[in-house]
Amino acid sequence: MALAAAVRRGMQAQLWGGLLQSQLRGLASSAQLQQSAAAAAAAAEASPAAASPAGPPEAAGRTVKMNLCAAVNDALHIAMAEDSRTLCFGEDVGFGGVFMCSRGLQERFGRDRVFNTPLSEQGIVGFAIGAAAEGFRPVAEIQFADYIFPAFDQITNEAAKYRYRSGAAYNVGGLTIRAPYGAVGHGGHYHSQSPEAFFTHIPGVKVVMPSGPREAKGLLLASIREPDPVIFFEAKMLYRTAVEEVPEGDYEIPLGQARTVQQGSDITLVGWGQQVRVLELAAKEVQDQDKISCEILDLRTLLPWDADAVEASVRKTGRLLVSHEAPITSGFGAEVVSTIADRCFWSLEAPPARVCGYDTPFPLVFEPLYLPTARRVAEAIRRTVTAT
Amino acid sequence: MLARCAAALRGRTAGSLPAAARGLAASAGAAGGEQPPAAAPTSQPSSSQEDRMDFPGGSVPFTAGMDWHGGAFAPRAPLPCYRTIDAAGREVPDAAIPHPLPRETAVRMYETMVRLQTVDVLFYEAQRQGRFSFYMTSSGEEATAIGSAAALHPDDVVFSQYREQGVIMYRGFSIQNMAHQCFGNMHEQGKGRQMPIHYGSRELNFHTISSPLATQLPHAVGAAYAMKLEQRGTVAAAYFGEGAASEGDFHAALNFAATLGAPVIFVCRNNGWAISTPASDQYRGDGIAGRGPAYGIATLRVDGGDTRAVYNATAEARRIALEQQAPVLLEAMSYRSGHHSTSDDSSRYRAAEEMRAWRARDPVSRFQRWLVDQGWWDDAADTAARQAARREVIQALEAAQRAPKPPLSTMFEDVYARMPPHLEAQRAEVLAHVAAHPDACPADIPVK
Numbered sequence: 001m002a003l004a005a006a007v008r009r010g011m012q013a014q015l016w017g018g019l020l021q022s023q024l025r026g027l028a029s030s031a032q033l034q035q036s037a038a039a040a041a042a043a044a045e046a047s048p049a050a051a052s053p054a055g056p057p058e059a060a061g062r063t064v065k066m067n068l069c070a071a072v073n074d075a076l077h078i079a080m081a082e083d084s085r086t087l088c089f090g091e092d093v094g095f096g097g098v099f100m101c102s103r104g105l106q107e108r109f110g111r112d113r114v115f116n117t118p119l120s121e122q123g124i125v126g127f128a129i130g131a132a133a134e135g136f137r138p139v140a141e142i143q144f145a146d147y148i149f150p151a152f153d154q155i156t157n158e159a160a161k162y163r164y165r166s167g168a169a170y171n172v173g174g175l176t177i178r179a180p181y182g183a184v185g186h187g188g189h190y191h192s193q194s195p196e197a198f199f200t201h202i203p204g205v206k207v208v209m210p211s212g213p214r215e216a217k218g219l220l221l222a223s224i225r226e227p228d229p230v231i232f233f234e235a236k237m238l239y240r241t242a243v244e245e246v247p248e249g250d251y252e253i254p255l256g257q258a259r260t261v262q263q264g265s266d267i268t269l270v271g272w273g274q275q276v277r278v279l280e281l282a283a284k285e286v287q288d289q290d291k292i293s294c295e296i297l298d299l300r301t302l303l304p305w306d307a308d309a310v311e312a313s314v315r316k317t318g319r320l321l322v323s324h325e326a327p328i329t330s331g332f333g334a335e336v337v338s339t340i341a342d343r344c345f346w347s348l349e350a351p352p353a354r355v356c357g358y359d360t361p362f363p364l365v366f367e368p369l370y371l372p373t374a375r376r377v378a379e380a381i382r383r384t385v386t387a388t
Numbered sequence: 389m390l391a392r393c394a395a396a397l398r399g400r401t402a403g404s405l406p407a408a409a410r411g412l413a414a415s416a417g418a419a420g421g422e423q424p425p426a427a428a429p430t431s432q433p434s435s436s437q438e439d440r441m442d443f444p445g446g447s448v449p450f451t452a453g454m455d456w457h458g459g460a461f462a463p464r465a466p467l468p469c470y471r472t473i474d475a476a477g478r479e480v481p482d483a484a485i486p487h488p489l490p491r492e493t494a495v496r497m498y499e500t501m502v503r504l505q506t507v508d509v510l511f512y513e514a515q516r517q518g519r520f521s522f523y524m525t526s527s528g529e530e531a532t533a534i535g536s537a538a539a540l541h542p543d544d545v546v547f548s549q550y551r552e553q554g555v556i557m558y559r560g561f562s563i564q565n566m567a568h569q570c571f572g573n574m575h576e577q578g579k580g581r582q583m584p585i586h587y588g589s590r591e592l593n594f595h596t597i598s599s600p601l602a603t604q605l606p607h608a609v610g611a612a613y614a615m616k617l618e619q620r621g622t623v624a625a626a627y628f629g630e631g632a633a634s635e636g637d638f639h640a641a642l643n644f645a646a647t648l649g650a651p652v653i654f655v656c657r658n659n660g661w662a663i664s665t666p667a668s669d670q671y672r673g674d675g676i677a678g679r680g681p682a683y684g685i686a687t688l689r690v691d692g693g694d695t696r697a698v699y700n701a702t703a704e705a706r707r708i709a710l711e712q713q714a715p716v717l718l719e720a721m722s723y724r725s726g727h728h729s730t731s732d733d734s735s736r737y738r739a740a741e742e743m744r745a746w747r748a749r750d751p752v753s754r755f756q757r758w759l760v761d762q763g764w765w766d767d768a769a770d771t772a773a774r775q776a777a778r779r780e781v782i783q784a785l786e787a788a789q790r791a792p793k794p795p796l797s798t799m800f801e802d803v804y805a806r807m808p809p810h811l812e813a814q815r816a817e818v819l820a821h822v823a824a825h826p827d828a829c830p831a832d833i834p835v836k
Contacts, residue, residue, distance in 0.1 A: 092664040095737045116669040118634035119601060119662050147600060150636060186521035188583035190599035329810070358814045359803070365572040365580035366799040368830055369818055375828060376821065 063245035068238045071213035071246050072101045072178070075220040076139065078250050080109045083137060085174075086224065088114045090124055090141030098143060099180060099239050125151035125177060129159050129229075132172035137224055145181035145233055146190045152198070159229045160204030173227035176220075180236035181209075182274050183325055183371055188364035194273070194326035194357070199231050200303045200335065206230045206255055207303040211276035212238065214246045218253030219300060226255060235274035242277070258306035260313075264295035266385055267319035270310055270336055272299040275323050275372065282377035292385050302332055310336065311343045318349035319384050323372050328356035350387040353380045458673070466674045469721055470701060471691035475749045477757025487539070487703035489696055491764050497538050497558070497695060498759055499773055501530045501752050504554045506777035507563055508726075511570060514785055515584070515730045520570045522584045526551045528693075528725030531751035532657050534558055535698025536718075539706060540625055545593045545615070547608040547626045549601065550585055551657065551724075555627065559592040563780050567788035574834075579794045579802070601632040605641030605654070609715075612650035616713055623709045624652040625702075630719075631662025633676045642683045645715035653705045654685075654717045657692060659724040664737040677719035685717045692720030693751035696758065722751070795834040796822065 066074065080086045088105050094116040096103035106114040117124050121142055128138035142148045148155075155177070163171040183192050199207045208223050208230055210216035216234065223230035235242075253259075261276060262283065269279045276298045283294035295313050299305050314320050320340050322333035337352040355372040363370055440447050456462070472483035489497075508525040515523040526533060533554025540546070546555055553566065565577070569587050572580030577588060578596060588596025595604065595611075608626035615622050632638065633656060645652050656676040660667050673679070680687025686708055690701040698720055705716035723746035727734045734743075759765035800807060800815040807815075822829045829835055 091662070094669070095664045098663060098732075116665045118670050119631040119665065120634045120636060122636050123634070149600075186583065188586075188599075189581065191583070358800070358818070359811060360800055360814075361581065361803070363581045363799050364583055365793045365830075365833065366796065369796065369822070369828065369833075370799065373828070375825060379821070 062248045064248055065243060066213055066246050067240050067243045068210075068213045068216050068234065069099055069101050069240060071217040072220060072234060073103055073105075074246070075217045075224070076102060076105060077108070079137070079139065079221060079224045080105060080113065082250075084113075085135060086113070086137040086139065087128075087131060088139045088141070089117050089128075090178075091119055091143045092116060093141050097141060099236060101178075101234075101239070102141070121147055121149075121151040122154055125154040126158070128175050128177070129154060129162065129172050132159075132175040132229070133162060133170050135174070137174035137176070139176045139178060139224060142177060142179040144191055144236075145179040145195050146193045148177075148179055148195060151177075155199070155205060155229075155231070156202045160202045162204075163228075164204060171227070172229050174224075175229040176223050176226075176232055177230070178220075178232045178234060180239070181233040182235045182237055183362070183367060184237045185367065186364065187362070189361050192362040192367070194233075194324060196233055196272075196302055196324075197326055197330060197332045200332050202303075204229070205303065206301065207233070208255060208301050209233045209235075209273035210300065211235075211259075211261075211271075211273055211298045212242050213244050215253060215259070215298070215300065217246055218251050219255070221250065222252040222255055225252070230255070233273060238274050238277075242274075253300065255301045256304050256306060257300065258309040259298040259300055260309070261296035261298050262294070264293040264317065266293045266317055267295070267321060267381055268310065268313040268317045269294050269296045269377070269381070270299060270320065270322045270333075271296070271324065272302060272332075273325075275325060278372065278374050278377060279323060281374035282381060285374060285378045286381045286385075290382060290385075292381060294381065299336075305336070307336075307339050307343070310340055314340050314344045315347045318347055320344075320348070320352040321355065321377070321380055321384060322352070323355040323377055325357050325371060327359045328354055329359050331356050350384045353384045355380045464674060464678070467677045467687070467689045467719075469689045469691050470697055471694045472697045472700065473694045473754055473758050475693075475754065477754040477761070479758070479761070483697075485696075485700060487700050489699060491762070493538055494696075494759060494762070495764055497534050497699070498752075498755055498765065500537075500554065500558045501534050501695075501755065502770075502773045503563065503777045503780075504530055504534070504557055505752060506774065506781050507553070507557075507566060510778070510781045510785065511566070512726075512730065514570075519785070519789060520572075520584050522730055523570065524551055524585050524729045525726040526553055528723045528746060528751065529657055529659055529720075530554055531695040531755060532655070532692040532698055532720040532722055535695040536625065536627075536653075536655050536702040536720075539699045539702035541622060541706075543593060543620070543622045544706070545595065545608075545611050545622065545624045547595050547604040547611070547624060548597055549604065549628050549632060549657075550597050550599065551629070551659075552627045553585065553587065555625075556587050556589065556592060556594045559589070559594060561587060561589055561592055561594070562784075563777075564784040564787065565589075567781075567784040568791065571788040571791070572793060573788055573791035574794045575788070575791055576794075579798050602628055602635035602637040602641075604628070605632075605637050606644060608652050608654075609641050609645045609648070609650045612645070612652035612709075612715075613648055616649065616651055621710065622651075623706055624650070625655060626652055627655045627657065629662060630656060630658040630660075630667050630676055631665065631670055633679075634670055642679070642685060642715070642717070646684045649713050650715055651709040651713050652715045653702065653709055654715065655702070656717070656719045657722055658719050659692075659722045661724045661728070661734070661738065663728045663732060664734070666738075675719055675721075677717065680717035680719075683717075685715050686712075687717040687719070689719045689721065692722030693749055693754060695751060695755040723749075725750075793830070793833040795836045796829060797836060 088102055092098050093102045094106050124140050128140040131138045159172050181194050196207055206228050208219050210219045223232050271279045279296050283296055286292040295317055322336045324331055324333055333354040333356055355377045358370055440449050472480050474480055511523050512525055533552045537555040537558035568576040570584035586597040605626050608624040612624035677687050677689040688701050691697050701718050705718055709716050725747055797815055800811045822835050
């Protein structure tokens with residue numbers, strides 16, 4: 001809906017204030033880091049939590065360099081081509097979407113399957129639920145995650161309970177709701193929010209947040225094929241800025257399994273979506289400056305989340321830090337910390353730490369100080385590691 | 389006070405409705421639009437029950453015929469579009485002018501349009517130069533904003549979307565204040581927290597803009613209801629686009645306004661495009677105006693490019709809303725001549741020919757020609773007004789860019805009336821962080 005149609009072009013150019021700017025500058029190296037870490041992890045036959053049963057993406061063969069937007073678009077093309085009951089719709093989706101994630105779909109698959117809807121989020125999700133309940137696979141786009149709330153009733157009271165309330169006579173497993181989320185440098189209150197925690201409080205939906213292009217493609221294909229409704233939050237700041245090698249063709253990354261971004265021994269850092277890249281920068285900083293070895297886990301799926309993988313890592317490192325952009329109070333970090341405190345209490349060598357957004361609405365000019373920056377994360381890592 | 393309002397309403401409607409209907413009709417707010425079915429209390433069967441069905445929500449005649457309405461069946465002719473000045477700026481003969489424009493008002497309206505156009509051009513350029521992050525123009529819709537704003541009373545309360553900067557300008561919001569807001573500096577009312585173009589002013593009775601669409605419409609109805617109970621003699625004016633009218637809040641607002649008899653003027657700017665989505669993908673039926681009578685709301689479609697028509701429509705809407713304590717719906721037909729925003733490139737999805745055709749009907753030129761014909765305006769005045777506006781805008785942008793941002797600690801203010809302990813702790817945490825790492829704070833944000 002709304003105003004900042006697409007931070008699309010603006011995204012590349014303008015006003016990356018303060019620390020955000022340095023985070024972005026770090027993204028290229030961060031992507032390389034991620035790749036080499038993943039390769040190292042594969043070579044070392046990392047912990048079971050790290051590898052997906054479908055095999056690492058490298059197994060799919062050839063790769064193509066693409067950004068997160070292109071990876072989402074690629075997944076949508078594959079899903080649309082494989083099943084004529086797959087639909088893509090939402091506000092401005094017809095011409096390609098304000099971020100161009102649905103580019104080329106209408107030309108290829110026609111206006112019956114790829115179309116603009118009237119401007120109503122509750123309408124988009126309610127309509128998608130009906131189509132899903134009759135056997136279709138609707139991929140519904142909410143233009144910005146900040147605008148998903150008119151659809152909250154449809155998600156929490158309808159999509160999430162469709163199977164349960166009918167005794168499994170009906171379900172809306174074909175439903176996938178895509179929405180761009182997160183800080184982007186100049187989005188203010190209504191083009192920056194990370195609303196994932198509202199949705200992790202809803203039994204019956206799954207919540208997925210990819211951290212990069214390769215993750216996005218594999219997780220989106222899995223989400224579309226998942227027999228339960230999925231809310232898929234895409235980091236809009238990464239649409240253009242995150243570029244990496246993505247496997248060609250079809251592959252899935254299973255939901256509910258975390259990814260070990262890098263192995264380490266002193267502390268476990270847990271994040272999801274674009275915050276994973278901030279954790280990588282922080283880990284590099286404390287490695288270089290303080291010789292602190294960080295293990296980084298990308299949760300990928302928040303509901304259901306891979307508590308086993310986090311537990312295994314924290315048993316090894318003895319320390320935990322969770323970080324997200326959303327306000328700290330009742331954020332998903334609280335869930336991770338409490339579960340790990342319960343499971344790993346006797347293995348913990350320091351109190352688990354959370355580095356998150358503050359408990360204010362997302363403030364435009366203060367964004368560089370509102371965000372859980374790499375520097376704030378690095379400070380918390382040092383505090384946690386030296387606490388013992 | 390409540391009882392007095394109700395009594396006044398009953399007095400108004402009783403004469404036109406069957407006696408049995410009085411009780412419920414008092415709340416129906418049947419203001420000049422399609423009369424809702426007359427209601428009858430269920431305990432008192434109507435004397436005409438043989439040929440009518442009475443039910444709690446009204447009374448309808450029976451028919452033995454099967455007469456479908458709407459859709460492909462007997463489509464209704466579109467509501468006509470009221471105008472007083474044609475596309476070339478000439479007087480439309482015999483146009484209804486219940487509220488003739490005084491010369492002084494007309495000139496002030498045009499001067500505000502010139503300032504609005506100048507702001508739009510130069511702020512847009514400033515954004516393209518990276519001086520601030522975002523901008524939206526109202527090109528093509530100046531007449532709707534200024535024509536309606538001039539017909540409102542300063543005490544009327546405005547609930548705007550995000551493309552009606554002309555309204556707040558006409559009310560007295562300075563170009564300097566607009567520049568302060570776009571730069572998010574320390575002089576800005578909103579303390580730098582919102583994206584550019586989210587203006588607001590308590591003094592000017594203009595509620596602060598928020599980005600989500602149509603959310604302001606039910607607010608306007610609640611505000612209008614409060615005015616009614618206090619007998620303020622004012623109205624609420626709610627602005628929105630035809631895209632926003634697809635939101636659920638639009639329906640809620642119109643239905644609440646009609647049932648609760650709220651003196652609110654809904655001003656829809658039907659500019660044809662919601663970002664890339666044409667109005668043809670947005671609705672079927674007769675636009676937004678076509679819905680008004682179905683809600684029991686007095687409705688008028690008006691040429692949104694005709695400043696005098698919008699002024700007259702709004703002035704008359706205001707008279708109706710106040711006299712009848714009921715809502716009114718205006719649909720101003722116009723065209724978004726610019727891109728959706730600085731983040732958009734509309735050449736990707738709409739035809740150049742369409743844009744050229746609409747720009748040829750530029751509402752500001754139309755009004756200017758009419759003013760010249762009245763002998764109220766000339767080229768020299770125009771040149772002077774445009775030069776003055778240009779100087780003012782350039783100075784305002786420079787001053788706003790020089791001003792520091794609000795102090796860091798204000799980030800935690802106004803979340804609540806009184807800052808709770810957890811926010812005090814977080815504020816201390818940020819200040820300590822910046823004290824340890826001064827470069828973490830952008831240079832233009834004072835650390836205090």
